[in-house]
Amino acid sequence: MDANNFDCIVLGAGIQGSYTAYHLAKNKKKTLLVEQFVLPHSRGSSHGHTRIIRKAYQQDYYTRMMSECYQLWAQLEKEANVEIYRNTGMLVVGKEDCSAFRSLRGTLLRNNIPMEVLSPEQFASRFPSVRLPPGESAVIDKTAGVLHADRALKAIQDLFRGLGGVIHDGEKVVDFTPGSPITMTTNSGMYHAQSLVITAGPWAKSVLARTGLQLPLQVLRINVCYWKERIPGTYGIGRHFPCFIGVKQHGAKHDIYGLPSNEYPGLMKICYHSGSETEPDERDRQTSQEDIAILSSFVSKSFPGLDPTPAVVEQCMYTVTPDSDFILDQHPSHSNIIIGAGFSGHGFKLAPVVGKILCELALGKTPSFDLSPFRITRFQPLLKSAL
Numbered sequence: 001m002d003a004n005n006f007d008c009i010v011l012g013a014g015i016q017g018s019y020t021a022y023h024l025a026k027n028k029k030k031t032l033l034v035e036q037f038v039l040p041h042s043r044g045s046s047h048g049h050t051r052i053i054r055k056a057y058q059q060d061y062y063t064r065m066m067s068e069c070y071q072l073w074a075q076l077e078k079e080a081n082v083e084i085y086r087n088t089g090m091l092v093v094g095k096e097d098c099s100a101f102r103s104l105r106g107t108l109l110r111n112n113i114p115m116e117v118l119s120p121e122q123f124a125s126r127f128p129s130v131r132l133p134p135g136e137s138a139v140i141d142k143t144a145g146v147l148h149a150d151r152a153l154k155a156i157q158d159l160f161r162g163l164g165g166v167i168h169d170g171e172k173v174v175d176f177t178p179g180s181p182i183t184m185t186t187n188s189g190m191y192h193a194q195s196l197v198i199t200a201g202p203w204a205k206s207v208l209a210r211t212g213l214q215l216p217l218q219v220l221r222i223n224v225c226y227w228k229e230r231i232p233g234t235y236g237i238g239r240h241f242p243c244f245i246g247v248k249q250h251g252a253k254h255d256i257y258g259l260p261s262n263e264y265p266g267l268m269k270i271c272y273h274s275g276s277e278t279e280p281d282e283r284d285r286q287t288s289q290e291d292i293a294i295l296s297s298f299v300s301k302s303f304p305g306l307d308p309t310p311a312v313v314e315q316c317m318y319t320v321t322p323d324s325d326f327i328l329d330q331h332p333s334h335s336n337i338i339i340g341a342g343f344s345g346h347g348f349k350l351a352p353v354v355g356k357i358l359c360e361l362a363l364g365k366t367p368s369f370d371l372s373p374f375r376i377t378r379f380q381p382l383l384k385s386a387l
């Protein structure tokens with residue numbers, strides 16, 4: 001068989017593409033994973049030490065997908081012999097009259113997820129270093145915790161290689177021609193495959209525009225802020241401080257989330273779940289500080305044990321859809337081109353199942369989950385191209 005002929009090519013080696021490639025290789029498919037940057041890199045959405053994993057979602061379908069995700073993350077830990085998940089629990093705080101907060105709590109209750117509802121008194125005694133604003137309530141998702149993101153990405157790529165998978169990094173896809181087989185051209189080679197999975201993260205919109213498909217995706221630059229503990233360890237993972245989500249607190253338009261201090265000792269990560277629009281190759285030209293001002297105000301009101309000026313600011317990108325749901329679908333005109341995009345700042349934890357679904361679509365199998373929330377047709381009125 002020609003070395004440049006594959007059963008499947010996966011475009012983009014972030015967490016979604018890498019997990020998809022792994023599932024394809026497990027299904028004994030000859031698979032090529034192509035990445036424009038030399039691995040590991042910090043120019044997309046999957047880099048960094050940590051991500052939150054949780055079952056607390058507003059929608060039942062994510063909570064249900066998470067059950068299998070936990071099993072698959074545990075399987076990855078076992079196969080790669082590396083710790084990826086650490087259980088910390090997650091505090092969810094919000095106003096009783098906020099529908100997003102109520103739906104999140106409702107999903108936990110409905111799905112029998114291990115949880116706790118805290119009264120203001122219980123909150124004050126359990127978390128004396130956090131202020132609960134009057135009229136707000138708190139619940140704990142006991143299943144939640146921290147995923148070691150960089151470790152997870154490397155582990156899944158190593159396992160893919162171990163299964164005979166081929167990774168070409170530092171190789172940018174510059175063109176592809178739909179058909180059977182699909183022909184794909186990079187800056188250093190030409191390849192053929194029966195199917196192509198596009199998991200290009202923030203570049204998905206421009207990559208797909210080559211096929212005439214204009215998806216309503218917006219790329220946001222996210223400032224990843226770390227805040228200094230006045231007394232080191234106050235919010236530390238070693239002291240069992242949990243992750244948290246503040247649902248639209250203090251009048252913020254978007255949620256604010258945090259992870260216990262861990263990767264940088266004495267610094268706690270707290271970020272705004274939104275950012276300023278950018279082009280993926282222009283990320284570092286975007287210098288808006290609006291989100292940092294919102295975070296500073298939040299930190300001084302809710303986390304008195306932190307200095308309200310960020311000590312470290314790193315960058316990452318979200319690729320968001322209008323409804324914040326993912327796109328997991330076949331290309332509307334080319335059924336052997338599969339699209340995984342628009343992970344809207346919450347896709348890491350779900351990557352094991354996303355990869356499984358994209359693999360199933362690439363192999364023409366019936367997907368294991370109902371994909372109606374993730375179909376491209378939901379954007380029909382917004383799509384510029386004819387479907």
Ligand SMILES: Cc1cc2nc3c(=O)[nH]c(=O)nc-3n(C[C@H](O)[C@H](O)[C@H](O)COP(=O)(O)OP(=O)(O)OC[C@H]3O[C@@H](n4cnc5c(N)ncnc54)[C@H](O)[C@@H]3O)c2cc1C
Nearest residue numbers: 012014015016036044045046052173201316343347348349
């Ligand atoms: C600050 C921040 C915090 C987050 N927190 C959480 C969290 O707590 N929990 C959670 O579940 N999720 C979280 N997320 C979201 C999660 O990290 C993303 O949903 C996920 O990483 C998206 O992965 P991806 O593979 O789609 O994209 P990417 O990681 O960007 O991968 C796409 C890859 O495609 C490559 N590529 C693009 N075009 C080409 C081309 N032409 N040729 C070759 N390669 C190409 C890119 O270089 C890139 O490596 C967070 C994201 C950010 C930014």
